[in-house]
Amino acid sequence: MPAGPQAAPPQVGERYTYQPADGKPHGESHKGSPLTAEMTELDMDAGTEVYVLDLDADSGWPHLQWTDKKGLPRITTFDPDEFAGDFQPLP
Amino acid sequence: MTLISQGQLFQYAEQQALQAVFRLVQSPAAAATYMALSQTAVGSLQSTETTMAGATISEYATSTGYARQAYGPTSPTAASPSQLWNTAQITWGPFTSAPGTCYWGIVCTAASGTAANTIASFLLASSRTPGVGDSLQCAAGTGAAGVGFICQV
Numbered sequence A: 001m002p003a004g005p006q007a008a009p010p011q012v013g014e015r016y017t018y019q020p021a022d023g024k025p026h027g028e029s030h031k032g033s034p035l036t037a038e039m040t041e042l043d044m045d046a047g048t049e050v051y052v053l054d055l056d057a058d059s060g061w062p063h064l065q066w067t068d069k070k071g072l073p074r075i076t077t078f079d080p081d082e083f084a085g086d087f088q089p090l091p
Numbered sequence B: 001m002t003l004i005s006q007g008q009l010f011q012y013a014e015q016q017a018l019q020a021v022f023r024l025v026q027s028p029a030a031a032a033t034y035m036a037l038s039q040t041a042v043g044s045l046q047s048t049e050t051t052m053a054g055a056t057i058s059e060y061a062t063s064t065g066y067a068r069q070a071y072g073p074t075s076p077t078a079a080s081p082s083q084l085w086n087t088a089q090i091t092w093g094p095f096t097s098a099p100g101t102c103y104w105g106i107v108c109t110a111a112s113g114t115a116a117n118t119i120a121s122f123l124l125a126s127s128r129t130p131g132v133g134d135s136l137q138c139a140a141g142t143g144a145a146g147v148g149f150i151c152q153v
Helices: A027-033 A037-041 A080-086 B013-021
Strands: A015-018 A049-055 A063-065 A073-076 A086-090 B034-037 B083-085 B091-092 B102-108 B120-128 B136-138 B150-153
Touching: A063 A080, A073 B091, A073 B150, A080 A086
Parallel strands: none
Antiparallel strands: A015 A049, A015 A086, A049 A063, A063 A073, B034 B102, B083 B150, B091 B136, B102 B120
């Protein structure tokens, strides 16, 4: 069976938008159920703009820099396979 | 005995500080420092660890969504002892799998990688065990004891 199209790997220094297929915030999607109000406030919503800061020196996974709903800078490591499906590059 | 306690410099930073203040070498160039989270049990973290590869460091795994966060310290206070602390809230996560229980914050010299040098350790007021989807947050420092990550020399 031929492999499907390969999504582009994250590019350091590029900007992307978080657009998961299920439309749910990142943490809630992984938990599979709603988070507490406090944790929802700290979650990464669909539509969040991220910047690929660098790749983890050990695992090679991308470090995404973004700003949370409180206006505070965050860095979150992402599974590259998940990244390929959930992020769209910004022009 | 080389066990470390709250807000203490690691050996790497102690040497750098002494070299700088006694004019043996130039101080390190200005650069960002990063706060890591460690699962090492209280009483087991060794002050002789010079890198994040140390056997007693036990940092959270990046496969959980964890990443080191910028520390962003204040300028040292004009007081004796002198202190500095994190200027803003620091938040890790959201975690995509349970990362375990953390007991320590460790400031180091790089955003990732075990080659990063260790600077200082901070014992959390109480251990934290975030679940899937959770984030972990530390308050901004104010200079008051128990608020933020305060380092004192």
